[in-house]
Amino acid sequence: MDADTSSRAATVNIAAALPRLANAAPDRIAMRCPGPDGRYADAHALTYGALDTRSDAIAAGLAARGIVRGTRTVLMVRPTPEFFLLMFALFKAGAVPVLVDPGIDKRALRQCLDEAGAEAFIGIPLAQFARVLLRWATSARVRITTGRWALLSDATLADVERAGAGAGPQLAATAGDDVAAILFTSGSTGVPKGVVYRHRHFAAQIDMLRDAFGIGAGGVDLPTFPPFALFDPALGLTSIIPDMDPTRPAQADPRKLHAAIARFGVDQLFGSPALMGVLATYGKPLPGLRRVTSAGAPVPPDTVAKILELLPDDARFWTPYGATECLPVAVIEGRELLELRTRTEHGAGTCVGRPVPPNEVRIIRVDDAAIPEWSDDLLAPPGTIGEITVAGPSATDTYFNRDAQTRLAKIRERVEVAPIQPAPVNGRGLDGGCERIVHRMGDLGYFDAEGRLWFCGRKGHRVVTATGTLCTEQVEPVFNVHPEVRRTALVGVGPKAHQTPVLCVELEAGVAKTEQARIADELRHIGEGFVHTGRIERVLFHPGFPVDIRHNAKIGRETLAAWAATRVG
Numbered sequence: 001m002d003a004d005t006s007s008r009a010a011t012v013n014i015a016a017a018l019p020r021l022a023n024a025a026p027d028r029i030a031m032r033c034p035g036p037d038g039r040y041a042d043a044h045a046l047t048y049g050a051l052d053t054r055s056d057a058i059a060a061g062l063a064a065r066g067i068v069r070g071t072r073t074v075l076m077v078r079p080t081p082e083f084f085l086l087m088f089a090l091f092k093a094g095a096v097p098v099l100v101d102p103g104i105d106k107r108a109l110r111q112c113l114d115e116a117g118a119e120a121f122i123g124i125p126l127a128q129f130a131r132v133l134l135r136w137a138t139s140a141r142v143r144i145t146t147g148r149w150a151l152l153s154d155a156t157l158a159d160v161e162r163a164g165a166g167a168g169p170q171l172a173a174t175a176g177d178d179v180a181a182i183l184f185t186s187g188s189t190g191v192p193k194g195v196v197y198r199h200r201h202f203a204a205q206i207d208m209l210r211d212a213f214g215i216g217a218g219g220v221d222l223p224t225f226p227p228f229a230l231f232d233p234a235l236g237l238t239s240i241i242p243d244m245d246p247t248r249p250a251q252a253d254p255r256k257l258h259a260a261i262a263r264f265g266v267d268q269l270f271g272s273p274a275l276m277g278v279l280a281t282y283g284k285p286l287p288g289l290r291r292v293t294s295a296g297a298p299v300p301p302d303t304v305a306k307i308l309e310l311l312p313d314d315a316r317f318w319t320p321y322g323a324t325e326c327l328p329v330a331v332i333e334g335r336e337l338l339e340l341r342t343r344t345e346h347g348a349g350t351c352v353g354r355p356v357p358p359n360e361v362r363i364i365r366v367d368d369a370a371i372p373e374w375s376d377d378l379l380a381p382p383g384t385i386g387e388i389t390v391a392g393p394s395a396t397d398t399y400f401n402r403d404a405q406t407r408l409a410k411i412r413e414r415v416e417v418a419p420i421q422p423a424p425v426n427g428r429g430l431d432g433g434c435e436r437i438v439h440r441m442g443d444l445g446y447f448d449a450e451g452r453l454w455f456c457g458r459k460g461h462r463v464v465t466a467t468g469t470l471c472t473e474q475v476e477p478v479f480n481v482h483p484e485v486r487r488t489a490l491v492g493v494g495p496k497a498h499q500t501p502v503l504c505v506e507l508e509a510g511v512a513k514t515e516q517a518r519i520a521d522e523l524r525h526i527g528e529g530f531v532h533t534g535r536i537e538r539v540l541f542h543p544g545f546p547v548d549i550r551h552n553a554k555i556g557r558e559t560l561a562a563w564a565a566t567r568v569g
């Protein structure tokens with residue numbers, strides 16, 4: 001192997017697939033985005049060829065402005081062609097895009113941006129105004145706007161692209177260990193944390209998604225969570241960006257989604273459980289779809305059943321389990337999930353399926369403290385509930401600038417490897433062995449006798465009473481069977497170890513307040529049917545649960561607990 005070939009072989013970069021695909025099929029559509037009027041005009045579409053050459057030009061133009069390998073660059077751009085061009089340009093440049101969910105609390109947003117120590121800021125004009133007004137990302141020395149005028153910034157994206165035009169192919173020779181992006185968590189349990197993605201994490205995710213879901217090039221995808229669209233070009237898919245507010249999937253208009261699916265022959269769809277709820281309630285068949293995936297929180301069994309009814313018989317409905325820090329961890333298909341519905345409704349938790357190879361998923365004893373080193377003594381006895389941990393090629397190893405959080409979520413593990421065996425993919429070499437990072441999911445769960453993983457709720461949401469521990473996901477589905485109940489949330493009031501369990505209840509629309517006393521009695525009766533729910537006596541009715549900003553599906557139990565505390569003496 002000559003030096004040039006070996007350096008090319010070592011390059012790991014999510015953008016590396018793009019020139020290959022662009023060469024093979026330059027005119028294939030990579031993305032179609034709705035214009036401001038919601039229409040899918042050709043002006044808002046990008047072919048593989050255009051995505052490749054234009055992102056080359058932008059990468060070269062960014063380099064001329066000082067955005068180069070390693071430059072942390074906040075990107076605040078809506079899911080338009082500009083967003084995808086910029087993301088691929090930043091990857092090609094080896095720069096580090098920083099993504100924060102739009103719509104998070106403004107104070108938390110500023111904290112995230114400060115923490116990221118951004119060196120550059122690329123945004124729509126509104127984001128540039130906010131940056132100046134709210135003093136966001138003051139460390140950013142390069143500012144680029146996607147607007148028509150360079151107001152409040154150094155240049156427009158058009159200037160950047162013009163400056164780099166004709167520079168030819170760009171691809172930084174990034175190594176697997178180099179930082180590729182900083183992606184913030186959704187912050188459903190506090191201020192979002194910046195997850196450090198290395199190029200090898202993205203590369204592994206693409207392989208794992210392709211294998212777990214049998215994704216082949218040439219399909220047409222409707223990713224309703226825009227960052228997921230970034231995987232599509234690497235998988236050879238066409239992305240149709242839906243005409244909806246990506247921060248409000250629960251409010252998406254199902255007619256628009258159906259129109260896009262029919263018009264562009266969409267055969268795969270990703271959406272949060274809230275978006276699945278929208279499609280299920282709308283109830284129109286989804287004949288062209290072959291693969292639907294939903295993640296972020298458990299999908300209610302009624303929604304799973306309805307979506308399966310709407311899909312063709314040979315279509316698959318996957319509910320992968322994972323987190324920003326590690327994705328995918330495990331996966332289950334909707335039909336198997338439905339077969340296990342009774343167990344969930346009897347308090348077993350929600351089955352999230354079998355680990356996606358080559359993940360190693362292990363359950364450790366519940367502990368709120370940091371665990372620096374792995375030891376097999378940490379393991380919970382087989383079949384018992386503990387914290388879910390993952391070691392695997394897509395498990396990230398650190399948060400950015402959050403040492404305390406990193407210590408709480410990561411365990412170093414020394415792995416002995418025989419000389420002929422390759423080192424674990426996320427490992428670092430050591431004398432006579434290798435070290436890898438185990439990620440703690442912060443979720444409770446267990447394995448059943450068939451090797452399936454069950455999710456029992458978040459560790460921080462467990463309710464510890466004087467007589468034992470209650471897990472949210474083992475309690476709520478028991479009560480959710482009541483026909484007039486939309487959803488329930490278990491919270492604890494009082495000091496840990498002496499908490500009073502309180503069941504917060506959101507009723508179906510149209511149920512009168514006067515029915516609440518009867519429903520509370522009926523819920524207590526349902527609870528008495530199982531040992532673990534029999535102790536829950538306090539029932540509080542809430543007009544509409546707070547939910548997370550990313551998926552609109554995770555219930556804000558911290559907020560509900562504070563609310564419940566004001567009502568329970």
Ligand SMILES: Nc1ncnc2c1ncn2[C@@H]1O[C@H](COP(=O)(O)OP(=O)(O)OP(=O)(O)O)[C@@H](O)[C@H]1O
Binds near residue numbers: 325
């Ligand atoms: N299929 C699933 N079934 C049940 N829960 C899921 C599923 N997929 C994801 N989750 C939940 O979502 C969590 C990951 O969420 P995400 O990475 O979006 O941010 P977050 O953990 O909510 O944010 P933060 O850590 O800032 O609170 C998982 O740890 C798990 O609790």
